[in-house]
Amino acid sequence: MACYSACKTGAISITTDCKGFYIPEVNSELCLNCDKCKIVCPSLNELSGSSDFQQQTFACWHKDEKIRMISTSGGVFSGLVRYVLSKQGVAFGVRFDDEFRAVYEEADNLKKLKYFRGSKYIQSYVGDVYKTVKQRLENNVIVLFTGTPCQNAGLRSYLGKAYDNLITVDIICHSVPSPLVFSDYIEYIRKTIDSDITEINFRYKKPSWTVYSMRIDFRSRKPYIADYFTDPYLIGFSKDYFSRDCCYECKYTKLNRQSDITIADFWGYVSDDRRYRNDEKGISLVLINSEKGSKVFSAISAAYIVRQKSIQEVMKNKSLYTPYKKNPLSDDFWKEYLEHRDFELVKNKYFYKRRGSLKHRLSRFIDDYSFLIPKRLRKFYERLKDELKRRSKGE
Ligand SMILES: Cc1cc2nc3c(=O)[nH]c(=O)nc-3n(C[C@H](O)[C@H](O)[C@H](O)COP(=O)(O)OP(=O)(O)OC[C@H]3O[C@@H](n4cnc5c(N)ncnc54)[C@H](O)[C@@H]3O)c2cc1C
Ligand code: SF4
Ligand code: SF4
Structure with missing residues (x-):
């Protein structure tokens, strides 16, 4: 959070609201009314304007099938991390901690890359990451920062100036669901299966990349695998029951991005050429938003199949420019959920199995x-x- 990072007196701490979302809290006894927190808040201020750079749009996927299959989309993120590490730089991404909370971490070696891979469909904890990024930048280390558009906007605003050694990457972002609902969901699954959870993959590519599944691995049981028509958490997320309210009016959901490179799934990908058809192993959408982004993407391109695409094709991915609407039953869901905290109850009432039309x-x-x-x-x-x-x- 930009405000938390900017406050010099320690008056701001990060806490959670009743729905489990991370929010800043001000201790008025420590506050000097300097307004630094308000000045850096991307929600309270206008976003920086558009540049003259002519955006470039691509579909691409990693040539190494193993990397592609363990990545969420086509595996662009892996190439970007390799690039900065080869320059003795560091990468910041989101991993699960021991309790399956999504948290930021720094990587200065390839071993950590596997923990960042895989979209975690929950709000991630930013903590002190902006401050650490700044320290690295000031020490002339090349930094790759990846995150949601609002996290990128927060970082830019906190830094207050451009750094040549900073590469920013944002994802196209549907929304971030509640960490509270997620922790209740995994506890429900753990109890039902009766074994400790060892791994969670929100985007297991079975039966395919487009019809993906939730996969949860256990210490002493067979994995739980349920596709997005069946798994209650994926249904609740895609039907917009329990994301942050501000996501439904997201001001970052637009073509003018807060980063050098935007990455996402290339939903609706089509190819005239059989060699480049969608083979359901994952295809990344890449938007190049700056000269720097273009240079970095050229440097990693040899490891990928890259297809130039028109902006019309890219815009089949609606999350790029239209915030999702809150489910009309979301308020009913929250009322009932906060009263009972019973995942099974809400699962049966709201997140029941559907069929693809x-x-x-x-x-x-x-x-x-x-x-x-x-x-x-x-x-x-x-x-x-x-x-x-x-x-x-x-x-
Ligand atoms: C909450 C969320 C919502 C998304 N919504 C959409 C969408 O609507 N449409 C779309 O096309 N794509 C969406 N994406 C992006 C997509 O799922 C892939 O993350 C992206 O295409 C990168 O794929 P990859 O194969 O290159 O990356 P991978 O190698 O799988 O890496 C995943 C990347 O996501 C980051 N990440 C994981 N979880 C989080 C988190 N909770 N917060 C911040 N960063 C995180 C990791 O640090 C890493 O950079 C979303 C991602 C997230 C996390
Ligand atoms: S006004 Fe200044 S001191 Fe008070 S919380 Fe904001 S940054 Fe901290
Ligand atoms: S939808 Fe917008 S506000 Fe919500 S997490 Fe994504 S970028 Fe941030």
Whole structure:
């Protein structure tokens, strides 16, 4: 948090609200009313304006299939970490601690990379990471910082100036769910399976990258694997029941980004060329937002299959520019949840199993096999889809 990092008197601490989200708390007895915390707060201030740089847009995936399969999307993050470490730099990313809380950590060697891999769909704990980043930058160490757009904005605002040795990477961000709900969910799974949890993967690529699963490994039982139509936590997250309220009005969800490079899933990827079809092992979307980002991406590109894409194709990923709407039942869910703290109860009432609609499955099938469809027919299909979408919105 920028305010927590900027306060020189220690008046701000990080605590949790009743829904388990990390928030700053001010101790008025230690506060000098200097307003530094307000000056650096990205929520209270205008974001920095757009640059002249012409954004570049790519789809890409790692040539090493093993790296690709253990990464969330196409594995761009792994290449970026390798790049900074090869320059004696350090990388900051998010890992699980012993209690499966998502926390920031610094890596100066490749051993830690495996802990950062994998999206953890919960709000992560920033702690003192901005201060550590600043120390490294001042000592002329090359730093790679990855995080949500608001975490990137917080860092930039706290630093207050540009550093040549800082590479910033943001993810396209749906929202961050409640750490409280997540900890109750894993406790529910632990009790049901009756064994200690050893690993959690929110994006296990079975049956595929697009229809991913929650996978939880145990000390003495077979893994729990449930796809996103079935797993109650993934349903609750994707249906926007328990994310932070501010995420539903996120001001960072737009094309003008807070970083040098933006990474995400290339949802809706299509290819005319069979060699570059979606083979369901994971495809990254990459937005290059600055000269520095372009230089770094060129330096890692040899390890990847890279396909240039148009901004229209990239914009199939709606999380890039439209905040998700809060579920109309979210307030009911929270009321009941905070009253009973019973995951099984809310699971049965709100997060029950769904089936993917036929339309959804058909659309995915057509995208994946589009290289078999003649170009003109495909264009006709795209136009028809847009028209139907417009009509369903009543435009
Ligand atoms: C909360 C969240 C929501 C997301 N929403 C979308 C979305 O709506 N659409 C989309 O296309 N992509 C989304 N992503 C991004 C996507 O899931 C991948 O993280 C991204 O494509 C990188 O993939 P990779 O294969 O390069 O990375 P991997 O090698 O899997 O690395 C994962 C990266 O995510 C970071 N990370 C993991 N958990 C967190 C966390 N809780 N907070 C901050 N950073 C974290 C790690 O530090 C690492 O940099 C989201 C990610 C997160 C964490
Ligand atoms: S006003 Fe100054 S002293 Fe008070 S909490 Fe903010 S930064 Fe700290
Ligand atoms: S949706 Fe916006 S406010 Fe919420 S975590 Fe992501 S970037 Fe931050």
